Amino acid sequence: MAEVKLMKGNEAIAEAAVRSGCRAYFGYPITPQNEVIEYMARRMPEVNGVCLQAESEIAAINMVFGAAAAGDRAMTSSSGPGISLKQEGISYLAAGELPCVIVNIQRAGPGLGGITPAQADYFQATKGGGHGDYHTVVLAPASVQEAFEMTVRAFDLADQYRIPVLILGDGAVGQMMEKVELRSFQRRMIPKPWAATGRHGRQTNNIVKTLYLKPEELEDHNNKLQAKYREITSKEADWEACYTEDADLVLVAYGIMARIAQSAMNIAREQGHKVGMIRPKTLWPFPITPFKNATKNTKGFLVLELSAGQMVEDVLLAVEHKKPVSFFGRTGGMIPTTKEVLDKSLSTMGQKGERLK
């Protein structure tokens, strides 16, 4: 009998982490993700786990570094301003190849910005964010159920590839309550012979390091990281495509924006307009395949974001300028209505493939 609950996205992420075997959570309060740390503060003691409220986001990510270095499944969560503070730590985690999960329930920026939903941290999440050549896997849930599922997947991917995995949610997905099936699953725990657990009989000592003073060694290390990123790019891209086979216009959106786009697409279809949709579920690696497939038949793409236009750059690269790519976004925490998106879709189609600028 499946366990079905009404939960906020933030709570579903926290519960999924616990069920995934995460026993080390370090956080700092920031809206709109406070339910994660509050849930963990209640839940972790029940499973003999650690929930520690750190003195800063910087400390929290470095506590994750320590727990991950010891081989534990570790997680932190925050929102834009706090995620900016964590960037130093994320670069070190990537360099040290430490598996962990970092949740960003995005709010509107820049600066202190606001506390309402946005998707303006896309560049930061997918293009590195911190210093040096590195990537983190970025998963983008569009529902509370998916917040649960992607958290489970995040821990597995993190361990499998020894890489930090970001869950890039938004204030809407984090705050809204939906039905969620807390399905049972098999934890994919793998041995971590590299972890700094104390030697405990091991002959050689384990060192978790990010410093390579010899350029030859550092280049080797970079090459190793890049090979890993190529493998992830080829294997782990994930997406959902609807009606793209015959669509004149393909909407592209992720997270809460994809829910609005889907409603607009359904109405457009009812009205006889051939509208389809691609929803990237991994933002890094960005799914190229559905765009290659859709480019043959469609007349154009309309990228929808709660930002001034960030993912649109990846769509342009995926489409290789073979078809027009338009953009519509709202910023500041404003969320467009279904009608706004529908009108924008129809007016874009009305332009017969001419690119909007």
Added chain:
Amino acid sequence: MIAAESARMLNTFSRPECIKQVDYHYCPGCCHGIIHNLVGQVIDELEIAEKTVGVAPVGCAVLACDYFNLDFVQAAHGRAPAVATGLKRTRPDNVIFTYQGDGDLAAIGCGEIVNAAARGERITTVFVNNGIYGMTGGQMAPTTLSTQVTSTSPQGRDTLRAGMPIRVSEMLATLDGAAYIARVAVNSPKNIIKARSAIREAFLNQIEGSGFSLVEVLSTCPINWGMEPLEAMKWVEQHMIPFYPLAIFKNNGRQSRDT
């Protein structure tokens, strides 16, 4: 008898077992070698090498992980106490120590060390205070003495603009979570013996679970101070110790052991 005596002497001057037989990269006259050895001797004596994980700082001692035959983690600049917190909370039976310099601990990592101490994290910090940033070439640190010349205070530290140096041990000793706080120096054989005893006490406090422990070790940087090693040792005696008095500021573990 004489043979046994000399064997003991030899043993006294050999490297601790938990330190690898490799050359240190430290500059001539640098005290890191002495302090590493003291930490190593204590770890050997307490027989905790198998369950000890060290956290290296950013600074000269980042390469400590190449010298200790212990599991080691390199932390970002100043973040060692946070990394140590993650290591300790998930493996409470392990012994975790950080080894940090004064730029790392007292400037960029001030928030981490204060809050780790306030939480009473069961970790041990070996805090090496030589009054400057060594690895980057001798810039002013929060611990640089008033009027002391460094590469970023070429006219001498102006306390009207740069403030007075931070007395880290005194500051941390005010926190209830701190179980053991002591300041020692390694400028003379007598002080080195006292330093060893303080480091031992700091590890014992962690093992017994009494709280956060820190040993501040007054050290030298002859190269960046522009002094001969012996001259630097004298400078510690004449200038550093008067401002940074050697003392055990707190020892909760000793109190509980005595009662």
